[in-house]
Amino acid sequence: MTTIRDIANSIEKLAPLNYAEGFDNVGLLVGDYKTEVTGVLVTLDTLENVVDEAIEKNCNLIVSFHPIVFSGLKKINGSNYVERVVIKAIKSNIAIYTMHTALDNSFNGVNAKICDVLGLSNKHILIPQKNTIKKLLTYVPIENADRLRKAMFAKGAGKIGKYDNCSFNVAGFGTYRGGEDSNPTIGTKGVLHTEKEIIIGVIFEKHLEGAILKAMFDNHPYEEVAYEITTIENKHQQIGMGMIGEFENEMKETDFLNFVKKTLHTDCIRHSKLSGKKIKKVAVLGGSGSFAIEDAKRAGADAFISADFKYHEFYKAENQLLITDVGHYESEQFTKNLLVDYLTEKFTNFAIILSDKITNPIYYI
The missing domain is CATH 3.30.70.120 (Alpha-Beta Plaits)
Incomplete structure (x- = not known):
């Protein structure tokens, strides 16, 4: 018998929850660790249609990168999408487990996966975590x-x-x-x-x-x-936010942007002013990464791929690197593939299913 605790223990070898950021909410958000697992559905976000998918596919555990419950809930009466997800999961005996920034800070986590998808080598942590x-x-x-x-x-x-x-x-x-x-x-x-x-x-x-x-x-x-x-x-050199790596061959900025757009399947890239600098060394940080602009500069990155940059933050490029905003979802989209591959290797007695729901809340025209 494999329990939710067994799944959690395995995930926490990849991404120990101790390394999640202090603001985060990680671990088992809904459910009982002692529950026997019938199947696992892996998703980036847990929405109502994802819970429906878990029910349809006989998965009583949802492994979600983002936590559906982020701040405290004072009431659970279905008045918003978070409460509706929690109610539906509890009624359907569906557990929800999340690791979020613990996986962000893992050497083999979110940012390593981005590097692998882009073909970057010589990877190392961009911002090593303190007090670890x-x-x-x-x-x-x-x-x-x-x-x-x-x-x-x-x-x-x-x-x-x-x-x-x-x-x-x-x-x-x-x-x-x-x-x-x-x-x-x-x-x-x-x-x-x-x-x-x-x-x-x-x-x-x-x-x-x-x-x-x-x-x-x-x-x-x-x-x-x-x-x-x-x-x-x-500082621990293998635990921390972001990652930096190198292309085998440098490329022009426009070629780099087109390559990233195609490889990350994004409909839109916002970027800072082109400077004519060739791109070889690239920093990446899945999700909202504007706080790491100066770290990317200090690391000598030619470009920085992340998401959610504000208007004035693009000025911080200062012709030293190319800030590349690919979108929050787009920067983290391959995380669920990483988790499916990892769990499939560890557990073979039930299905590990990649959710087919696109949970990106942002659309482009």
């Missing part, structure tokens, strides 16, 4: 140090870029005296004990904290484990 790396220090008898390190490494501790099993170790002496109710595994209750110890230091991604602490407690010999955790200033 933590450091753990703990103190363990020398003879137990190797086992403890290996247990924490197995849960993801000690990974730095392309390296793993990374730790820093300092030998010293620890002292302790157990009280009347203690049961020391090394030493004698009530007697001051000195033990040769190793201070083990490892870093880890914040979403792994629970698993790493469990590994530490399960493999540490002491009754009371001394440890400390701090958040470090280092």
Whole structure:
């Protein structure tokens, strides 16, 4: 039996919910994690016709990129499209799960998919996320140090870029005296004990904290484990907003715009003034990306593909790069293909279906 929790756990390996932006609303929005899954419908947005599609195709879980419930609902009486979707989903026993900016911030998420569709290589994160790396220090008898390190490494501790099993170790002496109710595994209750110890230091991604602490407690010999955790200033180079990559061959601005228009199936591209600069290095950011214009400049991008730029923001190009607004939906349209491919590889005992509903609310004439 595969439950919604099983699906969620798999998605969260691709896009840990800890990495969603603070303003976001991610996870299981409607439903019960313990429910057995009969089928999964993957969509960019959950609208009423998408819920109808899920019912028709016997899918009791909708995996939606955008959250249908974004801010708090004070009433649910069907007075707007959000409330109507929630009511219909609950009545029909349809669960709704979303990951939104958690997938935006994933190295293999939304922006990596845009790069792949455009044929960009040498990909790296445009805006690495802050406060995602933590450091753990703990103190363990020398003879137990190797086992403890290996247990924490197995849960993801000690990974730095392309390296793993990374730790820093300092030998010293620890002292302790157990009280009347203690049961020391090394030493004698009530007697001051000195033990040769190793201070083990490892870093880890914040979403792994629970698993790493469990590994530490399960493999540490002491009754009371001394440890400390701090958040470090280092930015995580594989978690963050936007991505930058390169074309194999540079192209003229007009050729670039026509290529993007055709490849992203968009009817309209708004762009900043042409400068005559050749396009080779391109920054991308699915959805509303105007906040990243300066980051794209600093990264040396020749063009920046995103959406929802306001009038005055096009001036910020300043002939340094070509701002390219392809539309919000158009920039994220391939996200549901990414999710279908990912889930189909993980689960084969029921259908993973790509929604055939076009949920773009913007039309062009």
